[in-house]
Amino acid sequence: MKQEFEKALRKNRNILKGIGIFEIVGGIVGLGLIIWLMLQGTETNTLVFLIMLIAVGFYVYSVFAGIRLFKKLEHGILHSRILQYLQIPAISIGGFTYIMTSGGYLLFGFDFTKGVINFSFALIASKFQLNILSVGSNQFLCVNLLAIFVLIILNKAHKKIQEQTLVKANYEQNINDWKEESNLVSDE
Numbered sequence: 001m002k003q004e005f006e007k008a009l010r011k012n013r014n015i016l017k018g019i020g021i022f023e024i025v026g027g028i029v030g031l032g033l034i035i036w037l038m039l040q041g042t043e044t045n046t047l048v049f050l051i052m053l054i055a056v057g058f059y060v061y062s063v064f065a066g067i068r069l070f071k072k073l074e075h076g077i078l079h080s081r082i083l084q085y086l087q088i089p090a091i092s093i094g095g096f097t098y099i100m101t102s103g104g105y106l107l108f109g110f111d112f113t114k115g116v117i118n119f120s121f122a123l124i125a126s127k128f129q130l131n132i133l134s135v136g137s138n139q140f141l142c143v144n145l146l147a148i149f150v151l152i153i154l155n156k157a158h159k160k161i162q163e164q165t166l167v168k169a170n171y172e173q174n175i176n177d178w179k180e181e182s183n184l185v186s187d188e
Helices: 002-039 046-087 145-187
Strands: 089-093 096-101 104-111 116-123 127-131 140-144
Touching (some): 002 046, 046 127, 046 145, 104 145
Antiparallel strands (some): 089 096, 104 140
């Protein structure tokens, strides 16, 4: 019976490890993208430098969250949740654009400029776009369904781990209580 509890725990912890690997790979791909952009000789002013710094911070955070989730499992869940919440919206309205993805994306929304429903998908890809007061940019509003899906899996696995840990602890306590009672009866 104890082995069944441990098997269920291991399965859900492996799900968390998989999400951690996904976040690590996404962060590394994003950092590689930023380095590639810097090597292209793009002109940088203070605003571009600040945006690049934010992008580097985002992808470093992705690697950090992934490592925490992979190594510490339940202790890294908060960082992974924050990372996924940051990736849900993708918006470009009034000269402001915000898109941040790490590891992949499944963007679904509406392109106001073209008047069409927009859909884009990529795995093992990271996307970062932060524009402030840009002229002539597309107007769109999207949600990253992949980030929502990862959050759902993360939360389900975490809930099952908590439940299985409690059930296992109760089982072990009941076995110990039974053994103590059996020892008391045999001693009499």
